[in-house]
Amino acid sequence: MTPVLRLVDAQIPGRLNRSDLDVPGGEFVGVIGPNGGGKTSLLRVVAGIDGSARTLEIAGEKLSAAPPARKSQLLSYLPASRDVPWPISVRDTIALGLTAPDYGRVADLLGLLDLDGLAARPVNQLSTGERSRVLLARALATRPRLLLLDEPLSNLEPYWALRTLDVLAEQITSETAALVALHDLHQLDRFSRIIVMDKGSVLLDGAPAEVIGDPGFSTCFRVEEGAAGWAIKR
Numbered sequence: 001m002t003p004v005l006r007l008v009d010a011q012i013p014g015r016l017n018r019s020d021l022d023v024p025g026g027e028f029v030g031v032i033g034p035n036g037g038g039k040t041s042l043l044r045v046v047a048g049i050d051g052s053a054r055t056l057e058i059a060g061e062k063l064s065a066a067p068p069a070r071k072s073q074l075l076s077y078l079p080a081s082r083d084v085p086w087p088i089s090v091r092d093t094i095a096l097g098l099t100a101p102d103y104g105r106v107a108d109l110l111g112l113l114d115l116d117g118l119a120a121r122p123v124n125q126l127s128t129g130e131r132s133r134v135l136l137a138r139a140l141a142t143r144p145r146l147l148l149l150d151e152p153l154s155n156l157e158p159y160w161a162l163r164t165l166d167v168l169a170e171q172i173t174s175e176t177a178a179l180v181a182l183h184d185l186h187q188l189d190r191f192s193r194i195i196v197m198d199k200g201s202v203l204l205d206g207a208p209a210e211v212i213g214d215p216g217f218s219t220c221f222r223v224e225e226g227a228a229g230w231a232i233k234r
């Protein structure tokens with residue numbers, strides 16, 4: 001079956017070393033790694049924003065050949081920055097994620113992320129966590145084949161961090177996948193696969209337990225899991 005993502009020989013000079021990645025449908029992938037490890041760089045090359053790749057195909061389609069409307073059905077990219085300069089409403093911000101007006105879909109997303117009470121507010125006047133939920137709703141709007149989310153859990157209160165993982169897991173079907181950058185090591189079991197980026201390369205790639213159990217994991221993160229939870233590696 002055609003993978004949702006096929007990436008061959010991707011690189012951003014000085015940031016991302018030559019990397020290959022195959023993501024079949026149904027995968028919910030956590031992308032972790034130390035600061036500067038290359039998580040954002042990997043997401044940006046897959047989004048077609050930075051760098052180059054010999055092959056970058058989403059659901060078998062060459063991303064660079066896709067017209068903008070098709071591109072937004074193939075993938076959505078949520079950048080790590082939550083800055084939004086526009087004084088436009090939450091409802092209209094979510095609608096901007098769509099390729100054609102569909103206020104039924106916007107209403108569903110407002111409900112899904114508990115944003116009904118904020119729908120008429122200017123998005124640039126929300127708190128950072130509130131804005132995170134709006135931008136996530138916008139990223140989900142087209143039901144893309146591939147979700148690329150850079151730290152969607154940062155700035156969220158515990159309830160919304162957990163609920164966001166539930167919402168994301170519910171979006172995954174056999175024909176879609178998600179790559180989610182995060183730092184919270186307590187959430188790794190929620191993913192079907194974990195990729196560890198270190199020094200601009202994929203260091204580890206596998207099921208959560210396999211990756212956490214690899215000796216390279218604690219060396220790279222300089223933390224280790226003990227009876228009392230994660231602690232600095234001595």
Ligand SMILES: Nc1ncnc2c1ncn2[C@@H]1O[C@H](COP(=O)(O)OP(=O)(O)OP(=O)(O)O)[C@@H](O)[C@H]1O
Nearest residue numbers: 014015016033034035036037038039040041042197
């Ligand atoms: N615009 C840029 N120009 C040049 N180098 C950059 C740029 N952005 C990032 N880098 C460098 O590329 C490397 C990878 O950065 P990247 O942002 O991909 O890491 P990250 O794993 O997402 O980090 P973090 O956890 O801090 O968000 C780092 O060494 C960083 O300093």
